[in-house]
Amino acid sequence: MDIRVTQTPFDPGAESNAFIARGAAAGAAVTFTGLVRSLPDDPILTLTLDCYPELAINQLTALATTATERFHLADVTIIHRYGRMLPGEPIVQVMTLSAHRQPAFDAAQLIMDHLKTDAPFWKKEQTARGEHWVEAKSDDDQAKARWE
Amino acid sequence: MKILYFAWLRERLNTGEEDVTLPPEVTTIANLLDWLAARDEAAALALEKRSLIKAAINAKLVQHDASLAGAHTVALFPPMTGG
Numbered sequence: 620m621d622i623r624v625t626q627t628p629f630d631p632g633a634e635s636n637a638f639i640a641r642g643a644a645a646g647a648a649v650t651f652t653g654l655v656r657s658l659p660d661d662p663i664l665t666l667t668l669d670c671y672p673e674l675a676i677n678q679l680t681a682l683a684t685t686a687t688e689r690f691h692l693a694d695v696t697i698i699h700r701y702g703r704m705l706p707g708e709p710i711v712q713v714m715t716l717s718a719h720r721q722p723a724f725d726a727a728q729l730i731m732d733h734l735k736t737d738a739p740f741w742k743k744e745q746t747a748r749g750e751h752w753v754e755a756k757s758d759d760d761q762a763k764a765r766w767e
Numbered sequence: 768m769k770i771l772y773f774a775w776l777r778e779r780l781n782t783g784e785e786d787v788t789l790p791p792e793v794t795t796i797a798n799l800l801d802w803l804a805a806r807d808e809a810a811a812l813a814l815e816k817r818s819l820i821k822a823a824i825n826a827k828l829v830q831h832d833a834s835l836a837g838a839h840t841v842a843l844f845p846p847m848t849g850g
Contacts, residue, residue, distance in 0.1 A: 653850050668849075669773050669774045669777075670773075671771065671773055671823070671826075671842055671844065673826040674823050674826045674827075674828070674842065677826050677827060678828070699849065710850070711849070711850055731850055734849050734850050735847075735848070735849055735850040736846070736847055736849075737828075737847065738847060738849040738850075739773065739823070739842075739844060739847050739849070740847060740848065740849030740850075741773060741774035741775075741844070741845065741847065741848055741849075742848045742849075743774070752774055752775045752845070752848075753848045754846075754848070755845070755846035755847065755848050
């Protein structure tokens with residue numbers, strides 16, 4: 620298990636290759652990368668993530684442990700950035716390794732669905748019109764609830 | 768005891784961190800929110816919608832009825848928007 624909360628940019632390809640290289644006996648690796656989104660009709664200049672690193676490590680470790688036990692994962696990695704980022708930059712990477720593809724997919728989705736509402740990160744978007752905090756969405760609570 | 772504030776709560780209170788000495792009657796997160804809100808107008812406004820305020824004690828998420836016994840760090844923050 621590898622849990623990282625960092626202000627340093629990371630390379631999703633290199634992270635994925637390193638993760639997969641550890642999985643010869645596993646059979647299936649799922650990699651999800653969340654990116655800074657800037658839609659053409661609502662462009663952002665930068666995204667800044669506020670974070671409580673100590674609680675983030677605790678929450679992400681608990682989530683990874685839950686997913687590992689529930690889906691019998693061989694390995695799991697969660698990397699989450701905070702600080703200032705540009706459109707297109709990776710924010711989060713979740714990677715799961717399992718004997719079969721379905722548990723690897725399910726575990727990655729469970730982690731992402733919980734992470735959105737349970738990990739202490741807060742997004743602030745900077746646009747040409749000013750800046751604002753992103754509000755929590757009820758969709759995210761519903762996505763999480765389907766795992767209960 | 769140290770209190771940490773994050774995101775818009777930090778901005779509205781104009782501080783990210785403070786050390787406080789609590790009166791003996793403040794024994795839970797809910798009491799703490801009441802006590803902080805009573806200090807000044809900015810705090811009262813920032814903490815107005817209590818259901819929006821989440822809390823952690825010693826870097827563990829807790830509910831508003833959680834006891835402050837043994838707390839050295841309390842964090843208060845809005846709903847999280849990670850991922």
